Amino acid sequence: MIVSSILAAAALTASQPDPTRGARDAYTRCLRAYMEKSVKEKATLEAFTAAFPQQCVEQENAYRTAVQTFQKSLRVPAAEIEQIIKDEIDTARDNTKQHFEMHQPST
Numbered sequence: 001m002i003v004s005s006i007l008a009a010a011a012l013t014a015s016q017p018d019p020t021r022g023a024r025d026a027y028t029r030c031l032r033a034y035m036e037k038s039v040k041e042k043a044t045l046e047a048f049t050a051a052f053p054q055q056c057v058e059q060e061n062a063y064r065t066a067v068q069t070f071q072k073s074l075r076v077p078a079a080e081i082e083q084i085i086k087d088e089i090d091t092a093r094d095n096t097k098q099h100f101e102m103h104q105p106s107t
Contacts, residue, residue: 023059023066024088030056031096039103048100052093060089 018024034055038048064085071081 019070020066023063027059027063028092030059035096035100
């Protein structure tokens with residue numbers, strides 16, 4: 001009986017939409033728009049990197065809040081939540097920077 005309850009809860013969770021998806025998509029769209037604008041303007045890697053931390057702050061904060069709220073609902077410890085958020089933000093930013101670097105002229 002307990003096993004079937006756990007399986008039912010897991011199935012219900014798996015079938016529900018990811019509540020962080022909208023915020024994550026908005027954040028990554030913003031990062032991509034900054035990257036594309038920088039490529040179009042032929043920004044140097046140094047200029048891109050210097051301005052990058054100030055980009056998409058509002059969307060990043062919304063994403064952080066969404067992840068935090070979702071993880072708290074799963075009863076994830078606060079320290080783990082902060083690590084999850086850091087890892088996801090770092091990954092999004094690293095991917096965007098790598099895409100920018102791929103558009104840089106070879107020297």
